[in-house]
Amino acid sequence: GAGVSQTPSNKVTEKGKYVELRCDPISGHTALYWYRQSLGQGPEFLIYFQGTGAADDSGLPNDRFFAVRPEGSVSTLKIQRTERGDSAVYLCASSPSGGANTGELFFGEGSRLTVL
Amino acid sequence: QQPVQSPQAVILREGEDAVINCSSSKALYSVHWYRQKHGEAPVFLMILLKGGEQKGHEKISASFNEKKQQSSLYLTASQLSYSGTYFCGTERSVNAGNMLTFGGGTRLMVKP
Numbered sequence: 091g092a093g094v095s096q097t098p099s100n101k102v103t104e105k106g107k108y109v110e111l112r113c114d115p116i117s118g119h120t121a122l123y124w125y126r127q128s129l130g131q132g133p134e135f136l137i138y139f140q141g142t143g144a145a146d147d148s149g150l151p152n153d154r155f156f157a158v159r160p161e162g163s164v165s166t167l168k169i170q171r172t173e174r175g176d177s178a179v180y181l182c183a184s185s186p187s188g189g190a191n192t193g194e195l196f197f198g199e200g201s202r203l204t205v206l
Numbered sequence: 207q208q209p210v211q212s213p214q215a216v217i218l219r220e221g222e223d224a225v226i227n228c229s230s231s232k233a234l235y236s237v238h239w240y241r242q243k244h245g246e247a248p249v250f251l252m253i254l255l256k257g258g259e260q261k262g263h264e265k266i267s268a269s270f271n272e273k274k275q276q277s278s279l280y281l282t283a284s285q286l287s288y289s290g291t292y293f294c295g296t297e298r299s300v301n302a303g304n305m306l307t308f309g310g311g312t313r314l315m316v317k318p
Contacts, residue, residue, distance in 0.1 A: 095248070132208070132293045132308030133248065146305055181247070185304055192236050192255065192297060192304055197247035201207060 092116065094198035096182050102204045103172055111167040111201045115184030122165050123195065124157055125181040133181055139165060172205045179203075207232055209296050211309035217314045223282045226312045228294030230275040237270050237277035238306055241288075248293060251279070255280040286315045 095114040103109055107206045113142040115122050124135035147157070154172075159165040161189055169176055179202050183195040209230045216224050228237060236255045239262075240248040252262030253278055262268075267280040272279035281288055291313050295306030 121268055123304065125308075130311075132295075132311050133306075135305050135307065138305050140303070145303060149305075168234060178263075192238075192300075193261065194250040194304070195238075195240075195248075195304055195306070196254070197249075199245075199247045 094184055094196050095183055096198035096201050098201055099199065100202045102206065104174060104206050105174060107172050107205075108201060109169045109172055111169075111180050111203070113165045113167070113182030113184075113198060114198055115163060115165070115182070116174075117163075119184035119186050119196070120162070120182075121185040121187055122159060123183040124165070124167050124183070125183065127179045127181055127200070129178075136167070136180075146173075169203075172206050177203055177205045208307055209237075209294055209309040211292075211312050214310070214311060215313040216315070218284045218288075218314065220284060220286060220316055220318055221314075223280070224284060224314065225233060225280040226281070226292050226294075226314070227270040228277045228279075228296075228309055230296055232275065234270075234272070234296050234299055235299050235302065236297045237268075237295070239266070239268060239277075239279050239289045240293045240295065240308075242293065242311075244258055252291075275293050281314070284314075286316050286318065289314055289316045 122139040124136040137147040179200040183197045239251040242248040291311045295308045
């Protein structure tokens with residue numbers, strides 16, 4: 091079956107530009123997560139969706155970052171006025187459920203963002 | 207607060223054993239272990255929950271000391287396929303919803 095799909099796999103942009111990263115989770119998974127991974131580091135939590143709503147966005151670094159999941163499946167991470175420090179691999183993960191049901195996260199291969 | 211993993215890197219020969227540790231300064235509800243190969247997605251290995259429950263792959267062995275807020279992953283009779291970076295991720299409460307705080311990783315290289 092299909093896993094978590096992320097597009098684009100690579101994105102190079104210039105400082106100040108707007109970027110959108112897309113995540114297509116495993117069908118039927120209600121929970122969706124965005125993480126950011128810098129070189130040589132562990133993934134860093136950004137935002138968690140349960141269905142269509144953002145259950146927790148405490149990891150978003152500032153108001154340049156925003157994410158949506160309008161129909162409860164595909165999610166888009168949006169970054170405005172990109173900065174060089176935003177360069178990282180953005181990982182998306184999904185899970186059959188969230189809340190108190192701790193369980194396996196299924197990660198995508200990530201979108202590598204490079205800001206020049 | 208990010209958990210601390212040790213060692214940061216280890217090199218093994220095929221068939222040798224290794225232990226990877228994960229330590230937190232805060233009380234934990236669960237510890238999750240993932241392996242990531244270069245350029246690939248992290249892959250789930252195991253979850254250890256407060257109270258002793260474990261979920262994961264049969265060939266993986268790990269422990270969780272709730273009082274010390276520490277977990278260890280045991281890799282026995284290592285194979286070449288075990289190479290990669292191992293991450294522990296922690297949850298501090300039962301309603302954390304899988305929002306994990308990951309450690310910095312332990313790089314494992316298994317040589318023939």
